[in-house]
Amino acid sequence: MNLYLRLLWLILRMLRGVPRRGLFDESRVAFRVWPTDCDLNLHMNNGRYLTFMDLGRTHLMAQAGMLCEFLRRRWLPVLGAAEITFIRPLPPFAKFELVTRVVTWDEKYVYLEQTFERDGRLCAHAYVKGLFLQRGVKVPNVDVVRVVGYTGDAPPLPEVLQRWAELAATKRGNYEKTN
Numbered sequence: 001m002n003l004y005l006r007l008l009w010l011i012l013r014m015l016r017g018v019p020r021r022g023l024f025d026e027s028r029v030a031f032r033v034w035p036t037d038c039d040l041n042l043h044m045n046n047g048r049y050l051t052f053m054d055l056g057r058t059h060l061m062a063q064a065g066m067l068c069e070f071l072r073r074r075w076l077p078v079l080g081a082a083e084i085t086f087i088r089p090l091p092p093f094a095k096f097e098l099v100t101r102v103v104t105w106d107e108k109y110v111y112l113e114q115t116f117e118r119d120g121r122l123c124a125h126a127y128v129k130g131l132f133l134q135r136g137v138k139v140p141n142v143d144v145v146r147v148v149g150y151t152g153d154a155p156p157l158p159e160v161l162q163r164w165a166e167l168a169a170t171k172r173g174n175y176e177k178t179n
Helices: 003-015 046-063 067-073 141-146 159-178
Strands: 027-032 076-086 095-105 110-118 121-134
Touching: 003 046, 027 046, 046 067, 046 076, 046 095, 046 110, 046 121, 076 159, 095 141, 121 159
Parallel strands: none
Antiparallel strands: 027 095, 076 121, 095 110, 110 121
8 A cells, every 4th residue: 555545544544533642642543564665585664664653753743643733833744864683573464553652852863762563473573753843843752741731850760861962963973074
C-alpha cells in the first residue's frame, strides 16, 4: 500500500476520533507490512521504518490534542535526527504496532522514542529529535508543550540521549571546521 494511502487511512481513522491522552502517554498505531514495503531480503526495508515513524508522530500529535492547533498556527514539524536499531525483521504481511512517546525536550529539540512491536516482541527501537518551525523560525518548546496545557519542567534527559546530543554536537563541530 502506498504510504500516501496509509496517511489518508490514518487521517480518516483520526477523524472518527482519537482518544485524548496526555503529553507523556504513548500512541499505538497498528499497521501491516505489504510486499511493497519489503526489500530483496523479504523483510521491511529500513527506509520504510522512518516513513512509518512519521505517521506515528502524526498520530501522537493528534492524540495529545496538538495536531489541529499546530495546523492552525502553521507550525511545521522538522526532524533533526533519528537513531534506529533493528532487532527482528518484519516479514511480508506481518501485523505490527508502532509505539510513539515523548521523552523530554531541551532548548532546541523535542526527543521521542518509537518502537516497532510484533506479537509483544520488540522488532526495532528508535530515538528521534525534532523541532517546530513557524515561517522558518524555531518555535520555543515551552510554547509547543503549552498547547496541550503542560506548564511543568521538561523531564531530565536520559543518559543515552545526553550522549547522543553530545555526539551530534561533536560531529557538527567537526563538519563546520572542514567547510
